[in-house]
Amino acid sequence: MSRVTKFAGRDPGPLARMSGFIAHLRDNGLRLGVRETELALEALTHVPAAEPELARAALKCVCAGTKDEAQQFDALFDAFWMDKGRVRQKITPKIQPKTQQDVHSSRDGDGADTAGGAGQTTAPAGGDGEADMDGEGKLVATEMRNLARRDLRDLVRPEDIAQAEEVARRLGAALRDRRSRRRIAARRGDRLHFRKTIRRSLATGGEPLTLFRKKRPDRDRKLVALCDVSGSMSVYAQVFLAFLSGLMRCDPTSDAYIFHTRLVRITDALRDKDPIRAVGRMSLMADGFGGGSKIGASLGQFADTYARRFVDGRSVVLILSDGYDTSAPAEVAAALAKLRKRGCRIIWLNPLKGWKDYQPIAAGMAAALTHLDLFQAANTLNDLAALESELARL
Amino acid sequence: MTMTDLQTALAEQNYVASDDLAVALQLALSLGRPLLLEGAAGVGKTEVARTLAASQNTKLIRLQCYEGLDAAQAIYEWNYQRQLLAIRAASESGETGAAVEARIFSREYLLERPLLQAITQDAPPVLLIDEIDRADEEFEAFLLEMLAEFQITVPELGTIEATSKPIVILTSNGTRDLSDALRRRCLFAYLDYPDHQTELAILMARCAEIEERLASQIISFVQTLRKEDLEKTPGIAETLDFAAALMGLGVADLTDDPAVLHNTLATLLKTQNDRAQITTEVSQRIAGKAA
Numbered sequence: 001m002s003r004v005t006k007f008a009g010r011d012p013g014p015l016a017r018m019s020g021f022i023a024h025l026r027d028n029g030l031r032l033g034v035r036e037t038e039l040a041l042e043a044l045t046h047v048p049a050a051e052p053e054l055a056r057a058a059l060k061c062v063c064a065g066t067k068d069e070a071q072q073f074d075a076l077f078d079a080f081w082m083d084k085g086r087v088r089q090k091i092t093p094k095i096q097p098k099t100q101q102d103v104h105s106s107r108d109g110d111g112a113d114t115a116g117g118a119g120q121t122t123a124p125a126g127g128d129g130e131a132d133m134d135g136e137g138k139l140v141a142t143e144m145r146n147l148a149r150r151d152l153r154d155l156v157r158p159e160d161i162a163q164a165e166e167v168a169r170r171l172g173a174a175l176r177d178r179r180s181r182r183r184i185a186a187r188r189g190d191r192l193h194f195r196k197t198i199r200r201s202l203a204t205g206g207e208p209l210t211l212f213r214k215k216r217p218d219r220d221r222k223l224v225a226l227c228d229v230s231g232s233m234s235v236y237a238q239v240f241l242a243f244l245s246g247l248m249r250c251d252p253t254s255d256a257y258i259f260h261t262r263l264v265r266i267t268d269a270l271r272d273k274d275p276i277r278a279v280g281r282m283s284l285m286a287d288g289f290g291g292g293s294k295i296g297a298s299l300g301q302f303a304d305t306y307a308r309r310f311v312d313g314r315s316v317v318l319i320l321s322d323g324y325d326t327s328a329p330a331e332v333a334a335a336l337a338k339l340r341k342r343g344c345r346i347i348w349l350n351p352l353k354g355w356k357d358y359q360p361i362a363a364g365m366a367a368a369l370t371h372l373d374l375f376q377a378a379n380t381l382n383d384l385a386a387l388e389s390e391l392a393r394l
Numbered sequence: 395m396t397m398t399d400l401q402t403a404l405a406e407q408n409y410v411a412s413d414d415l416a417v418a419l420q421l422a423l424s425l426g427r428p429l430l431l432e433g434a435a436g437v438g439k440t441e442v443a444r445t446l447a448a449s450q451n452t453k454l455i456r457l458q459c460y461e462g463l464d465a466a467q468a469i470y471e472w473n474y475q476r477q478l479l480a481i482r483a484a485s486e487s488g489e490t491g492a493a494v495e496a497r498i499f500s501r502e503y504l505l506e507r508p509l510l511q512a513i514t515q516d517a518p519p520v521l522l523i524d525e526i527d528r529a530d531e532e533f534e535a536f537l538l539e540m541l542a543e544f545q546i547t548v549p550e551l552g553t554i555e556a557t558s559k560p561i562v563i564l565t566s567n568g569t570r571d572l573s574d575a576l577r578r579r580c581l582f583a584y585l586d587y588p589d590h591q592t593e594l595a596i597l598m599a600r601c602a603e604i605e606e607r608l609a610s611q612i613i614s615f616v617q618t619l620r621k622e623d624l625e626k627t628p629g630i631a632e633t634l635d636f637a638a639a640l641m642g643l644g645v646a647d648l649t650d651d652p653a654v655l656h657n658t659l660a661t662l663l664k665t666q667n668d669r670a671q672i673t674t675e676v677s678q679r680i681a682g683k684a685a
């Protein structure tokens with residue numbers, strides 16, 4: 001077969017080729033471990049591996065895990081194995097340490113911004129994070145954003161945080177998930193706990209004297225908040241950021257992000273014991289605050305990365321934004337649809353909705369509407385507090 | 395068993411499997427890994443398991459997932475009514491407590507649900523876990539554990555080891571993302587709507603008595619219909635229904651009678667909006683192209 005890639009003479013053999021291929025897939029975003037490499041090799045022993053199409057099918061069902069990956073796989077397979085007879089010189093690529101944004105470690109302070117795989121230019125607060133920069137192009141863009149830096153501490157006052165904490169706590173309580181599957185023993189349950197009743201009845205000679213009951217327990221929902229801090233939102237940012245810090249302080253399972261042209265995870269910063277220092281750390285991360293916004297891109301990035309780890313069927317995603325977006329409206333819709341598929345509820349709080357005669361005609365907002373569970377106005381803490389009854393109904 | 399053998403075995407059961415699917419199935423059998431099938435509704439995911447079981451001459455054990463599926467429905471439950479009766483009977487005959495307890499917590503009083511059934515068969519069955527995306531995440535986590543260990547612990551009885559490792563097939567419609575952990579443990583195959591050739595082969599296999607010209611027309615019609623902007627795209631099952639309906643009405647050519655064609659569309663279009671969108675004119679246009 002002339003189309004098949006040839007390998008250099010000093011190539012160490014099929015084992016290395018396979019690990020080279022897995023590394024190639026990994027570089028292209030497939031999440032594969034050592035076990036998959038072993039499995040892939042084993043799989044090839046079960047098919048006539050000399051036939052490229054069968055080998056492709058075998059490797060595909062081992063390596064791909066989703067529809068998208070399965071579609072991507074064909075091109076990746078061709079690029080590695082079917083390189084029109086070219087000689088591949090180096091089969092195992094040099095391993096470059098990469099910060100993976102969807103893997104969260106409790107030790108480093110920079111669970112935050114590594115958007116788009118670009119170098120980090122701001123050292124994360126309180127951290128030993130090294131500022132590794134690769135590619136000058138990225139740097140220029142960052143300088144532009146730096147011009148718009150503003151200190152959020154001017155915006156968020158300690159008494160606001162205390163109040164917001166109370167509001168956030170009440171909202172969290174309203175968002176109980178009543179869909180728990182397994183019943184647990186409970187004094188006032190809706191069903192008989194047969195197992196327990198029978199067990200205990202043995203003590204009374206098989207006579208079930210005491211009836212035990214069980215019920216579905218309430219489960220907490222995880223609240224994930226994404227706050228838009230672009231220019232058009234700066235008037236409302238005070239309320240929302242206070243709300244975010246309040247939320248972080250009262251609910252250890254919640255998660256917070258801010259976005260403008262990029263997405264930044266601020267959960268760790270906001271968990272700082274000192275509320276004011278927390279806001280300070282947040283503003284270090286939020287440079288670009290008050291600039292333009294790319295809602296679609298930011299939400300898309302969230303859905304692809306953090307959401308895979310932090311958002312599940314028990315999550316409620318709270319988006320605080322006015323919907324004025326510079327990216328294409330279809331992007332917002334696609335991102336929300338993807339997020340939606342994780343099984344979460346999506347609530348969009350739009351400060352503009354409070355205006356008289358407001359219509360969600362901003363293209364991004366209009367596209368988003370179909371994917372939302374709740375679309376509400378909110379621009380003061382009291383508004384947020386008033387949401388309690390709405391959320392309880394979700 | 396090679397992949398071609400498997401393909402032939404499935405074809406004998408009137409199932410036309412693509413090469414990708416056949417390789418995936420063969421690997422699932424030879425590597426002993428669960429196979430996760432994804433794809434739109436009606437592309438034959440469930441049918442794969444049924445056919446595989448028939449071709450391997452083993453039992454098919456099916457667990458249909460739904461929201462709220464719990465251990466009592468998926469694994470085992472004690473037969474409480476029988477236990478109560480046994481306790482009553484024992485007290486009449488004056489049996490001692492310990493003996494009664496030993497008796498009522500024995501396998502005899504255990505209701506085996508699909509997962510427990512699947513690991514206690516003599517010959518490895520095909521275990522079909524249908525629409526896993528409908529079950530909740532806790533169940534997914536439990537399933538992972540079972541798929542790794544192949545043993546189930548009943549507190550009153552002890553651990554039940556698998557006597558046979560089932561061939562596990564999971565299907566998902568993609569209504570929610572499955573956890574990475576589950577995906578990593580499974581082989582994966584994505585089933586798409588078949589191309590013209592394959593679908594024709596399926597139709598010919600399923601309705602042997604259909605005329606080739608009509609069959610080809612039906613497939614072209616359905617394939618074109620799938621390209622329309624529909625709420626619910628018709629799957630293979632719908633195509634077969636459509637063919638059966640046309641044959642039942644004695645239609646020999648799609649363009650013969652617009653009214654009949656439009657009425658039989660009930661087998662393909664399942665929502666009000668889709669019905670409204672595909673008017674008699676549209677269906678005639680598509681049928682004209684297909685003919």
